Amino acid sequence: MPKYIYDFSEGRKELKNLLGGKGANLGEMTHLGLNIPPGFTITTEACLIYFKDPKNLMAKIEPMVLDHLKKLEEATSKKFGDKNNPLLLSVRSGAPMSMPGMMDTVLNLGLNDESVKGVAGQTENPRFAYDSWRRFIQMFGDVCMGIGDEKFERILDKYKRSISRTAHDTDLEISDLQKVIADYKALYEKEIGSPFPQDPYKQLFVAIEAVFKSWNNKRAITYRKISNIPNFGTAVNIQAMVFGNKGENSATGVAFTRDPSNGDNIKFGEYLTNAQGEDVVAGIRTPKRLEEMSNEFPKIYKQLKNTMDKLEKHYRDMQDIEFTIENGVLFILQTRNGKRTPSAAVKIAVDMVKEGLINKEEAIMSIDPDKISKLLFKSIDENAIVRVLAKGINASPGAVSGIAIFDSDEAEELAHSGEEEIILVRPQTKPEDVHGLYASSGVLTQFGGKTSHAAVVARGMGKPAVVGAQDIEIDEEAKEFRVAETVIKEGEYITIDGTTGRVIEGKVPLVEPEIKGEFLELLEIADEIRTLGVRANADTPTDAIKALEFGAEGIGLTRTEHMFMAQERLPVVQKMIMAQTIEERQDALNKILPMQKGDFLEIFKIMEGKPVTIRLLDPPLHEFLPELSTVLLEYQELKMTNSLSKSLLEITPLDEEIKKKKKVIKLIRSLSEENPMMGLRGCRLGIVWPEINEMQVRAIFQAACELKLQGVNVIPEVMIPLIGMISELQYVKAQLLEIAEETIKDYGVELNYKFGTMIEIPRAALTADEIAMEAEFFSFGTNDLTQMTFGFSRDDAEGKFIPVYLNKGILERNPFEILDQDGVGKLMKIAVKLGRETRPGLKCGVCGEHGGEPSSIKFVASIGLDYVSCSPFRIPVARIAAAQAAILEKEIEKIN
Structure with missing residues (x-):
């Protein structure tokens, strides 16, 4: 029978695909001798089999789970289901690739009406026992049975408000918690139709299935699509509970070995005393900064810092660590390579090379190239006069102006129209909001810290985020937020600055980014490694300048049709298309030639010494003409106006206009095609209407030769589009080569040029x-x-x-x-x-x-x-990806 369960002592980081990131790293940390609560992992293989045959899989793993549970009882000297000394468990998901908050967790499993009394007596802390029981009912009801978390929260809020408007759950007395528990159980029975399960074994197997199922919940599927994560399945980690909510000598938190927002080599994190881990990431209470622990828990703080150093050196990457302090004892619950902003990723990679922790190849491989484009974030113009409404925590850098939207579904719906930038505004985000976060250009929350769900996911997506802006009061029902006397309603503009944490009223001027500092250093490292050339698609001199700024080694595509679309040129192009004779067409082409030549002069000059590939006219001619429906409407209006303004014998100035419109209608109809993508375009256009290609080649070579006379090194590459047969290429090339050679001869220069084709x-x-x-x-x-x-x-x-x-x-x-x-x-x-x-x-x-x-x-x-060519803003992405390709090729060569 396959091995579906691994004890933590059997796990290693190399088994990540089988044990998930969490399970593999718990095994690795066990081998490193860190203080890890004992436990075991059900594999991702079991998860995938579960979706095919759930009953059979559960029947197979049940005895294995019970066997590992006995070992856990021995390791902890506690007994699962015992009413006096119960072993309590956490049941947590863990995919091979990090999916923060997307799948489910159940804590405090094993409690019931009897064992809660045992925990209260054993710990001499009844408040802790009943708080844990309350939390378990809520989590189990939400995660395992699908009772909305907000229904439990409404009950909890009722009791908190009875104390004060700003009361936290930590302010509830034992008697309050017992009332909350009674109401929770009543809600459970009403929703499910049966009492809350008292049997810990039933609780456990229901929770295991719930975690398996969470792999295919809506938010997990959405996140996998967004992040291109394959269908690995999730592992299930079953671990002895340790408690951060046992009192003021207990705490829970998240720590990063470096700052995930900016990459600074400063230990960063947040924690809450007398709380459980979910409280930190949920953003319900705003946590304390990690540095404050040096006063509150000085010995633990020193121990945690040493652990952080050890883990970063071992994994050779910035680590995101979850920890719990139970009665003054530090436990490490998880470590993983931390999510970080694109700017932090770059700084961390470059710094680690300088520190000697990793080599250049490792630095390049640590970067997600897709996220690099987000580094080209806009920032607020320093000269702009702005009205700052509030200041929150700068969770993910970049500035964005957009309309405030208070609901994730609505944000997703509005994003499809693409008309406005959207800023999602929430009290705090939950995993269910992932689709809204993806659809939005930025996120603002009232509560939470840098390790809250909104912050982690926004950083992972490379979107600006300001969290924990507690000066704003959000009214979800009214769809507005208030800061003092200012009210921002849904659909009104705000600006968030994720670099500084500012929330600003209205739209503000933003400035484009520059490549400098560590980003420039990283790209230089990439250029040392890569063998693949990187060019730009550039249709204008502005594009060419931007391409050079971003490191392009030439232009791989200039689309000449884009030069035709300029407002002052389009009428001349239309005249050329509508010409009735070759002479008329040639006259129009003679007017277009200097325009095209002017463009080529500028682009060649900017790209001196670098190849410039120019594609001859590709799209069908009807694309340069007005829409038929528009012309027909104009024709009908002219006819109507004309009939009202003349008698039967009169000839009016509109008659000539009507004749012209009829010709245009006839031409548009003659040029329209059933399938224009496969019709008269590309080289076919050059064969049927050769004068157009001839004009373009004259413009290219006249520009190149003039610059050559000025001492400018020009390397034109003429690309003939849509070739399907050698005979097409032979015909077009022969025609154009003659013009090229004739032009070069006329100028008396030598020119390095090529004719090629698009495949x-x-x-x-x-x-x-x-x-x-x-x-x-x-x-x-x-x-x-x-x-x-x-x-x-x-x-x-x-x-x-x-x-x-x-x-x-x-x-x-x-x-x-x-x-x-x-x-x-x-x-x-x-x-x-x-x-x-x-x-x-x-x-x-x-x-x-x-x-x-x-x-x-x-x-x-x-x-x-030999090269790739992309839009100027994708060039940094291509440089990194090309370097990664070279590294992977070397690794494959070594294996072979």
């Missing part, structure tokens, strides 16, 4: 050996290659059925966001191999959106591409 049609990939006879470089247009390989129209697919495919598990990832390695990737691999067989050393790159996506970058590096 975006499956046939081109499959006949790449032929295509390479003419193409001097390949650039994979992965957006269109994905469309044509899947047979998906992106505009229709993403709006209509891809979300359904993702929800039903038919697709694991949106192939337009993350490259499909099995299909599209296979075509790319074939094309590279065939192309280089014909033309050894053929330069190959990728210029679709996948060029800035980390997993896609790692794949294209593995198949031998």
